[in-house]
Amino acid sequence: xxxxxxxxxxxxxxxxxxxLLTISIGGIVEIVPLFTIETxxxxxxGIRPYSPLELRGRDIYVRExxxxxxxxxxxxxxxxxxxxxxxSIAAESMYDHPFQWGSKRIGPDxxxxxxxxxxxxxxxxxxxxxxxVPESLMPHYAFLSETPLQTDDxxxxxxxxRTLGTPYTDDDIAxxxxxxxxxxxxxxxxxxxxxxxxxxxxxxGNGKEVTEADAxxxxxxxxxxxxxxxxTNTERLRQ
Amino acid sequence: MPTKxxxxxxxxxxxxxxxxxxxxxxxxxxPKWWLYTFYACIGIAFVIFFLYPSxxxxxxxxxxxxxxxxxxxxxxxxxxxxxxxxxxxxxxxxLSFEQIKADPQLLEVAMTDGRITFAExxxxxxxxxxxxxxxxxxxxxxxxxxxxxxxxxxxxxxxGIRSGDDDARNSAMPHFGADGxxxxxxxxxxxxxxxxxxxxxxxxxxxxxxxxxIFAENCIACHGENGEGNRxxxxxxxxxxxxxxxxxxxxxxxxxxxxxxxVMPNWNHRLDPATIKAVTLxxxxxxxGE
Numbered sequence: 001x002x003x004x005x006x007x008x009x010x011x012x013x014x015x016x017x018x019x020l021l022t023i024s025i026g027g028i029v030e031i032v033p034l035f036t037i038e039t040x041x042x043x044x045x046g047i048r049p050y051s052p053l054e055l056r057g058r059d060i061y062v063r064e065x066x067x068x069x070x071x072x073x074x075x076x077x078x079x080x081x082x083x084x085x086x087x088s089i090a091a092e093s094m095y096d097h098p099f100q101w102g103s104k105r106i107g108p109d110x111x112x113x114x115x116x117x118x119x120x121x122x123x124x125x126x127x128x129x130x131x132x133v134p135e136s137l138m139p140h141y142a143f144l145s146e147t148p149l150q151t152d153d154x155x156x157x158x159x160x161x162r163t164l165g166t167p168y169t170d171d172d173i174a175x176x177x178x179x180x181x182x183x184x185x186x187x188x189x190x191x192x193x194x195x196x197x198x199x200x201x202x203x204x205g206n207g208k209e210v211t212e213a214d215a216x217x218x219x220x221x222x223x224x225x226x227x228x229x230x231x232t233n234t235e236r237l238r239q
Numbered sequence: 240m241p242t243k244x245x246x247x248x249x250x251x252x253x254x255x256x257x258x259x260x261x262x263x264x265x266x267x268x269x270p271k272w273w274l275y276t277f278y279a280c281i282g283i284a285f286v287i288f289f290l291y292p293s294x295x296x297x298x299x300x301x302x303x304x305x306x307x308x309x310x311x312x313x314x315x316x317x318x319x320x321x322x323x324x325x326x327x328x329x330x331x332x333x334l335s336f337e338q339i340k341a342d343p344q345l346l347e348v349a350m351t352d353g354r355i356t357f358a359e360x361x362x363x364x365x366x367x368x369x370x371x372x373x374x375x376x377x378x379x380x381x382x383x384x385x386x387x388x389x390x391x392x393x394x395x396x397x398x399g400i401r402s403g404d405d406d407a408r409n410s411a412m413p414h415f416g417a418d419g420x421x422x423x424x425x426x427x428x429x430x431x432x433x434x435x436x437x438x439x440x441x442x443x444x445x446x447x448x449x450x451x452x453i454f455a456e457n458c459i460a461c462h463g464e465n466g467e468g469n470r471x472x473x474x475x476x477x478x479x480x481x482x483x484x485x486x487x488x489x490x491x492x493x494x495x496x497x498x499x500x501x502v503m504p505n506w507n508h509r510l511d512p513a514t515i516k517a518v519t520l521x522x523x524x525x526x527x528g529e
Contacts, residue, residue: 033294033295033296036296076309076310076312078316078317081317082320083359085509087310087313115504116360116509117364118501118502118503119502120501124374125363131372132363132364132366132375133362
């Protein structure tokens with residue numbers, strides 16, 4: 001319109017500078033707002049990184065593709081708030097790499113399933129969902145309670161997450177294996193575990209070895225339980 | 240490159256002046272309607288940027304001049320719903336069960352609320368209609384572990400069983416087998432006794448006196464002399480046809496060896512007191528209420 005196209009077509013240097021300028025504008029518009037992304041995530045009391053057993057449970061959740069049927073995101077819709085509880089906030093998935101919001105809602109939303117059912121129920125339901133909920137479409141995951149949990153790489157997993165910004169302390173990582181075993185054993189002394197990871201729920205376990213079901217149940221039982229929405233500070237942070 | 244702009248004989252349009260091996264390019268402009276729609280879209284984008292929450296910057300983000308917030312909207316919608324329900328829920332919350340039952344209209348509201356709450360929260364364990372499952376008590380059967388009056392049910396729903404709540408119903412059957420309180424042979428004997436005497440599987444000529452002795456020494460404190468159970472400590476009634484963990488003899492052995500201690504969550508962190516009363520009325524009316 002204002003600049004003759006011919007100038008760019010005939011001058012390689014001008015074309016280079018012009019292209020660079022155009023791409024820079026696109027880049028800046030896309031990238032610069034991300035520098036302030038921190039300011040859009042509310043900082044809410046109670047959010048903590050996953051305990052080692054919960055973390056492994058989360059890995060199993062991802063491996064088995066639970067997110068293909070279950071969302072973990074209570075939307076700001078009246079009916080969802082009515083059924084599942086307070087809508088999800090960004091801070092609740094700040095330590096999820098990647099987040100498990102999901103998009104298919106074939107099964108119920110799991111964002112606040114923690115504490116809704118007993119541990120025993122979760123074990124039985126994972127084994128055979130139809131035995132408890134006849135109309136359920138969920139496949140059977142009986143093998144989870146028969147498969148020993150791989151625990152020898154827990155330190156590596158936590159260290160990796162630390163490089164992604166999850167604030168595991170050296171203390172957390174040094175005690176990872178002990179914490180994992182303590183949470184999977186109902187008879188173990190849990191004071192230290194709960195000190196590091198408040199509200200961590202013990203899995204029932206089978207008394208012999210830590211299974212994948214133990215990890216998954218520990219993960220499910222903490223979902224959505226960390227934030228106390230009755231807290232006035234939390235109310236104030238709502239945008 | 241551009242040679243010279245000339246008029247195309249067929250279309251009557253100018254060419255761009257580009258030519259490759261004798262092929263020339265027509266300089267056809269974009270249709271006007273398309274071009275102006277495109278400009279309008281860019282303009283509208285800026286208007287929407289201005290009106291609605293859009294771009295993050297510095298300490299926050301642009302909130303938009305409309306004050307649009309999905310969170311505020313859902314809060315308002317829930318508040319509206321709460322206000323409508325408040326009329327009935329306040330009454331349900333403040334009146335006694337007897338008073339609610341005396342008001343047919345209010346009772347209908349409470350039962351409806353109870354039914355919906357039950358379906359979402361209780362049914363996964365207790366089954367549709369309170370039919371129960373192995374390990375999850377039937378509510379319609381009248382065989383209560385902790386009591387089946389309205390007040391009992393309300394207490395159980397509110398605080399749960401072995402839930403960790405301060406007022407939860409709590410009891411723990413000793414691990415007779417796992418902790419070595421009884422020898423495996425003794426467990427078999429006491430299972431024989433319970434199986435034949437209370438479960439009604441008497442075998443001619445079977446001597447269960449050894450089991451009866453063990454039962455008298457270890458079990459009657461909670462389960463009662465005649466296996467009638469004790470609701471104060473949630474000890475199940477044994478002399479009935481409804482058994483929490485199944486009807487087989489092996490379940491008696493398993494339960495004496497290493498008892499399962501069922502957990503019911505406390506619902507006071509998820510349901511408000513009036514809704515708990517409503518679901519109590521519903522559960523009570525399922526068929527087993529006392």
